Amino acid sequence: MNIHDLIRELHEPSTSKIVLLVADGLGGLPIEPGGKTELESARTPSLDACVREGVCGLSIPVLHGITPGSGPGHLALFGYDPLQYRIGRGILEALGIHFQVGPRDVAARGNFCTVDDTGVITDRRAGRPTTERCVAMCRKLQQIRIPGTEIFVEPVREHRFVVVFRADNLGDAVNDTDPQQTGHKPLEAKGNDDHSRATAQVASRFIAEAARVLKSDFPTNMVTLRGFARYPKIETMQDVYGLRPVAIAIYPMYKGLARLVGMEVADAGATLSDQVETLRRLWDKYDFFFLHYKYTDSTGEDGNFAAKVEMIERLDAEVPKIRALNPDVLVVTGDHSTPSKLRSHSWHPVPTLLWSKSCRSDPVTEFGESYCLRGGLGQFHAMYLLPMALANAGRLGKYGA
Amino acid sequence: MNIHDLIRELHEPSTSKIVLLVADGLGGLPIEPGGKTELESARTPSLDACVREGVCGLSIPVLHGITPGSGPGHLALFGYDPLQYRIGRGILEALGIHFQVGPRDVAARGNFCTVDDTGVITDRRAGRPTTERCVAMCRKLQQIRIPGTEIFVEPVREHRFVVVFRADNLGDAVNDTDPQQTGHKPLEAKGNDDHSRATAQVASRFIAEAARVLKSDFPTNMVTLRGFARYPKIETMQDVYGLRPVAIAIYPMYKGLARLVGMEVADAGATLSDQVETLRRLWDKYDFFFLHYKYTDSTGEDGNFAAKVEMIERLDAEVPKIRALNPDVLVVTGDHSTPSKLRSHSWHPVPTLLWSKSCRSDPVTEFGESYCLRGGLGQFHAMYLLPMALANAGRLGKYGA
Numbered sequence: 001m002n003i004h005d006l007i008r009e010l011h012e013p014s015t016s017k018i019v020l021l022v023a024d025g026l027g028g029l030p031i032e033p034g035g036k037t038e039l040e041s042a043r044t045p046s047l048d049a050c051v052r053e054g055v056c057g058l059s060i061p062v063l064h065g066i067t068p069g070s071g072p073g074h075l076a077l078f079g080y081d082p083l084q085y086r087i088g089r090g091i092l093e094a095l096g097i098h099f100q101v102g103p104r105d106v107a108a109r110g111n112f113c114t115v116d117d118t119g120v121i122t123d124r125r126a127g128r129p130t131t132e133r134c135v136a137m138c139r140k141l142q143q144i145r146i147p148g149t150e151i152f153v154e155p156v157r158e159h160r161f162v163v164v165f166r167a168d169n170l171g172d173a174v175n176d177t178d179p180q181q182t183g184h185k186p187l188e189a190k191g192n193d194d195h196s197r198a199t200a201q202v203a204s205r206f207i208a209e210a211a212r213v214l215k216s217d218f219p220t221n222m223v224t225l226r227g228f229a230r231y232p233k234i235e236t237m238q239d240v241y242g243l244r245p246v247a248i249a250i251y252p253m254y255k256g257l258a259r260l261v262g263m264e265v266a267d268a269g270a271t272l273s274d275q276v277e278t279l280r281r282l283w284d285k286y287d288f289f290f291l292h293y294k295y296t297d298s299t300g301e302d303g304n305f306a307a308k309v310e311m312i313e314r315l316d317a318e319v320p321k322i323r324a325l326n327p328d329v330l331v332v333t334g335d336h337s338t339p340s341k342l343r344s345h346s347w348h349p350v351p352t353l354l355w356s357k358s359c360r361s362d363p364v365t366e367f368g369e370s371y372c373l374r375g376g377l378g379q380f381h382a383m384y385l386l387p388m389a390l391a392n393a394g395r396l397g398k399y400g401a
Numbered sequence: 402m403n404i405h406d407l408i409r410e411l412h413e414p415s416t417s418k419i420v421l422l423v424a425d426g427l428g429g430l431p432i433e434p435g436g437k438t439e440l441e442s443a444r445t446p447s448l449d450a451c452v453r454e455g456v457c458g459l460s461i462p463v464l465h466g467i468t469p470g471s472g473p474g475h476l477a478l479f480g481y482d483p484l485q486y487r488i489g490r491g492i493l494e495a496l497g498i499h500f501q502v503g504p505r506d507v508a509a510r511g512n513f514c515t516v517d518d519t520g521v522i523t524d525r526r527a528g529r530p531t532t533e534r535c536v537a538m539c540r541k542l543q544q545i546r547i548p549g550t551e552i553f554v555e556p557v558r559e560h561r562f563v564v565v566f567r568a569d570n571l572g573d574a575v576n577d578t579d580p581q582q583t584g585h586k587p588l589e590a591k592g593n594d595d596h597s598r599a600t601a602q603v604a605s606r607f608i609a610e611a612a613r614v615l616k617s618d619f620p621t622n623m624v625t626l627r628g629f630a631r632y633p634k635i636e637t638m639q640d641v642y643g644l645r646p647v648a649i650a651i652y653p654m655y656k657g658l659a660r661l662v663g664m665e666v667a668d669a670g671a672t673l674s675d676q677v678e679t680l681r682r683l684w685d686k687y688d689f690f691f692l693h694y695k696y697t698d699s700t701g702e703d704g705n706f707a708a709k710v711e712m713i714e715r716l717d718a719e720v721p722k723i724r725a726l727n728p729d730v731l732v733v734t735g736d737h738s739t740p741s742k743l744r745s746h747s748w749h750p751v752p753t754l755l756w757s758k759s760c761r762s763d764p765v766t767e768f769g770e771s772y773c774l775r776g777g778l779g780q781f782h783a784m785y786l787l788p789m790a791l792a793n794a795g796r797l798g799k800y801g802a
Contacts, residue, residue, distance in 0.1 A: 033454040033762040062800055063404065064781055065788035066411070069801035082801065083407070092802045341759070345799055347792040348761045349777075370764060370777075379779040 003081070004240045006399065007387060011242035016328035016393040018243070019279070019289045020386075022077060023315055024070070025297030025338025027350040027369060031305060038296075038305055038340060039351055040368035042312035046319035047332060047353065047367040054330075054355030056364040057377020059385060061336050067347045073335030074257045078290075079241060079386030080234065087260070088172065088229020093162045095256025097154055101231045106170045106199050109227045110153075110161040111178060112137060114219040115211075119185045124178065125159040126220040134158060137220050144209040149202050163225060165202050171195030174203060176226035186224050199228065236262025237288065241390060246282055248275045249292035258290055272314065276321045283325055291322075297345075300338030308340050329356040329393045331385060332367075349379055356392035404482070405641045407800070408788060412643035417729035417794040419644070420680070420690045421787075423478060424716055425471075426698030426739025428751040428770060432706060439697075439706055439741060440752055441769035443713035447720035448733060448754065448768040455731075455756030457765040458778025460786060462737050468748045474736030475658045479691075480642060480787030481635065488661070489573065489630020494563045496657025498555050502632045507571045507600050510628045511554070511562040512579060513538060515620040516612075520586045525579065526560040527621040535559060538621050545610040550603050564626060566603050572596030575604060577627035587625050600629065637663025638689065642791060647683055649676045650693035659691055673715065677722045684726055692723075698746075701739030709741050730757040730794045732786060733768075750780055757793035 028038040061068040061076050062083065071092055072082035090107035101107055112134065114123040129137070134155045141153040141163075150166040173192035179185070189204050191197030203225055210223045237245045239262070247258030248268045255265045266282055268275045275291055282289070293315055299308040322330065333352040336345050351372040362376035377388070390396045429439035462469040462477050463484065472493050473483030491508035502508055513535065515524040530538070535556045542554040542564075551567040574593035580586070590605050592598030604626055611624045638646045640663070648659030649669045656666045667683055669676045676692055683690070694716055700709035723731065734753035737746050752773045763777035778789070791797045 029759070029761055037761075058779075063407075063788065064785035065790075065792040065797065066407070067792065067797065067799045069799050072801040087801065089802050339759075346759070347789070347797070369761060373763060373775065373777060373779075379781075 003387070004235060007390070007396070008240055010396045010399060011390065012395055012397045013242070014393060014395045015287070016395060017283070017287050017289070018329040018389050018393050019291065019322055019327045019331070020077065020389070021291045021293070021322065021330065021332045022074070023293045023296040023312070023332065023334050025300045025336060025345065026334025027337025027339070027346070027348050028300065028308065029339035029341045029348065031341055037369050038300070038308040039312055040366075040370065042309045042316065044312060044316040044367050046316045046323070048365065050319065050323070050330060050332065050355040051353050051367045052365050053361055054353050055359040055362050055377055056351070056353050056367070056372045056375030058349035058369070058372050058375070058379045059333055059352045059382040060349050060379060061382045065347050067345050068336045069345065070253060070335060071257060074254065075261070076382035077333065077335055077385060078237065078261045079383055080261065081383050085232060085234055087232055089227025090162070090229035091231060092253065093156060093227070094164060095260070096253040097156055097162060098252035098255065099152065099154055099162060099164065100259070101164065102166070103231050104168060104170070105164050105166050105231050106172050107162060107164045107229055108203070108225040110163050111224045111226070112159045112161070112220040113222050113224055115222040121179065121182050121184060121186065121222070123219060124182060124224070128158050129220050131155065131157040133220060134161060137214065137217065140213045141210055141223070143213065144206055146202055146205050151206065163206065165199060167202070169195050170199045170202070170230070172199065172228045172230040174200045174228040176224070177203070177207065178224035178226050186222065189225065203228070232260065234261055238262050241386065242395065243288040244286045245288035245290065246286040247290045247292070248278050248282075249290070250275070251292070251294055254292040263290060272318050276318050279322065280325060296334065297338045300340045301343055303340050303343040305340040329354065329389045331389050333385065350382070352377060352385065354385075354388060354392060358394070359392055404788070405636060408791070408797070409641055411797045411800060412791065413796055413798050414643070415794060415796045416688070417796060418684070418688050418690070419730040419790050419794050420692065420723055420728045420732070421478065421790070422692045422694070422723065422731070422733045423475070424694045424697040424713070424733065424735050426701045426737060426746065427735025428738025428740070428747070428749050429701065429709065430740035430742045430749065432742055438770050439701070439709040440713055441771065443710045443717065445713060445717040445768050447717050447724070449766065451720065451724070451731060451733065451756045452754050452768050453766050454762055455754050456760045456763050456778055457752070457754050457768070457773040457776030459750035459770070459773050459776070459780045460734055460753045460783040461750050461780060462783045466748050468746050469737045470746065471654060471736060472658060475655065476662070477783035478734065478736055478786060479638065479662045480784055481662065482784050486633060486635055488633055490628025491563070491630035492632060493654065494557060494628070495565060496661070497654040498557055498563060499653035499657065500553065500555055500563060500565065501660070502565065502657070503567070504632050505569060505571070506565050506567050506632050507573050508563060508565045508630055509604070509626040511564050512625045512627070513560045513562070513621040514623050514625055516623040522580065522583050522585060522587065522623070524620060525583060525625070529559050530621050532556065532558040534621060535562060538615065538618060541614045542611055542624070544614065545607060547603055547606050552607065560621075564607065566600060568603070570596050571600045571603070571631070572598075573600065573629045573631040575601045575629040577625070578604070578608065579625035579627050587623065590626065604629070633661065635662055639663050642787065643796065644689040645687045646689035646691065647687040648691045648693070649679050649683075650691070651676070652693070652695055655693040664691060673719050677719050680723065681726060697735065698739045701741045702744055704741050704744040706741040730755065730790045732790055734786065751783070753778060753786065755789060755793065759795075760793055
């Protein structure tokens with residue numbers, strides 16, 4: 001049985017409130033075996049207080065051994081099987097610049113590149129132009145018109161941009177035109193089915209026009225497109241979970257991911273303090289609040305153990321303000337691990353705490369990877385966290401008589 | 402989503418090396434509740450050293466409560482869902498005598514039996530003949546010719562032999578001809594589909610010819626066939642996991658199982674010491690090494706607790722030589738449990754350790770069933786062990802952006 005069908009059948013009206021606080025890349029590793037992780041090293045009195053009354057565990061974002069990107073990691077936390085719901089690169093890039101993708105859109109990631117007189121690529125990134133130049137070149141591309149299709153071109157940074165084709169019945173089974181190496185001409189875009197052939201045709205015309213308008217703009221005199229992706233069809237959290245959800249995030253990609261599953265997106269401010277203030281302001285209007293905290297991930301990616309510890313401590317300092325709002329359920333977790341030792345996302349399970357008045361608390365007294373191993377939630381797939389939160393919020397009825 | 406499709410998408414080239422050391426039937430039971438298991442009783446300083454730096458857990462070969470045979474147990478460790486990939490009895494018997502089954506083969510297990518003048522079976526095992534007689538009788542059966550089909554008959558031991566039919570388009574949906582009780586004639590072989598009917602026809606002719614050539618060889622004067630099985634179509638580990646794998650095993654069945662998933666099979670010698678020397682010799686040629694150690698299982702099957710303890714200690718003594726090769730990932734586990742208390746395979750989860758530089762170590766300091774309960778891998782399905790090993794070896798890219 002499809003779990004969404006099950007939950008749709010079981011969810012019940014309630015005035016209870018759930019807060020999902022996602023510390024991006026929360027999980028870590030000790031520098032040396034037997035040492036403490038970033039989270040274990042951090043002084044986290046407020047989180048520890050939640051841990052003592054709550055229940056802990058380790059969440060597996062996708063599958064054992066699989067390192068998730070931000071898309072799959074968040075989809076799982078929103079209660080969607082990340083192996084069933086896939087978000088293409090083009091859509092994620094569009095979300096990342098706050099472009100509001102819609103159901104008729106196919107988005108692709110674009111690269112400015114350099115070609116010689118014969119059309120052969122000599123630099124796949126056009127010598128990494130400045131973002132200013134990227135903006136200027138995108139302005140040129142925005143003049144391209146193709147009858148029957150709306151085209152949006154938006155700069156990302158350096159050589160990167162996003163192009164969105166909007167029309168009825170566009171497919172996304174289209175190959176990348178980037179040949180992945182210099183010394184070759186860009187590949188022709190081809191579609192795998194009728195709808196995708198329509199997209200490929202539009203893309204080919206766009207690329208031909210781009211070559212024309214960029215002709216004198218060496219080294220940014222050509223483009224390649226990759227990661228063609230349609231707006232994914234995803235049931236909303238309202239429909240599946242019966243929630244009125246809102247995202248309180250700062251970075252565009254996480255707002256975009258939240259919008260994909262039907263969350264409203266709040267104007268969150270610029271700091272975690274602003275986000276918590278936004279939470280307070282919106283408290284009466286919603287019943288599910290997704291707070292996204294980026295800096296546990298970015299410090300991990302930088303390989304800066306001490307900075308990640310500090311970012312966790314700053315997060316901890318905001319927890320009492322969240323508790324003061326008296327949520328029925330508070331979940332604190334990450335979308336994946338980002339150990340500063342590895343300087344990247346990783347496959348390691350993610351420390352997770354769930355606090356509610358009806359949880360079965362466990363012997364864990366501090367928040368940390370090795371402590372969570374002894375937690376009452378055990379090791380579980382992240383996509384089950386939201387059903388558990390709903391249950392703890394009194395929002396799920398009995399299955400079967 | 403199919404996990405093999407996922408892994409195929411994610412694996413990345415690497416020069417890292419993975420050693421999978423399988424102590425057959427490793428898991429055990431204490432003689433008395435509250436006592437120690439074989440593994441917990443053994444002095445294992447080298448394995449314990451791996452445990453302290455590595456991560457432990459308990460693997461479930463198939464499903465909770467399911468006792469696996471050697472086939473499913475090993476398939477799971479090779480990263481194949483043992484419920485999806487099934488290896489028929491005929492193929493396993495053929496592998497067990499080192500017969501190299503191929504894609505056009507249907508193999509069946511044969512029994513010599515005794516029939517009376519009316520063709521009714523009076524002894525299903527022909528009085529358990531000596532293996533010498535089995536060999537002699539098989540020699541007679543090897544003279545049988547059926548146009549269009551190659552036939553191979555190989556002795557196993559006592560009343561048991563293997564027959565392999567080789568031709569294009571042979572199916573294996575054929576019933577056993579053994580009626581499972583005396584007082585009945587052998588059943589007629591019938592096929593469930595066109596290809597299997599072709600096999601049934603060949604098998605019936607073979608049985609009729611066997612009755613003729615064995616006519617004067619009472620009590621081994623007839624044969625029954627069962628477990629008709631085709632060579633299973635299994636994607637190779639090269640294809641799915643991007644590995645160059647080699648099996649360093651002594652017993653034919655394990656070499657055969659390894660060959661089924663595309664491993665090369667080394668000339669391993671006769672002892673564990675020889676196997677480790679083979680490992681050293683082949684170190685530069687492969688990147689995945691499956692070492693199979695039989696004696697933890699055979700002593701368990703014998704019900705000899707002390708001998709199993711001793712075999713574990715002998716295994717431990719070889720571990721430093723493996724560590725000295727500096728593998729990136731070392732996994733030590735079993736394909737199932739074989740508690741000497743039960744004298745048989747069992748369903749109990751299998752103690753497992755994974756050592757790598759990027760694993761998240763846990764508080765476990767000794768190798769053993771009850772210690773592994775507190776391990777960072779938790780309890781997991783054995784088929785996820787290989788993806789975890791790949792992740793730890795830096796061989797899996799990120800899923801999704």
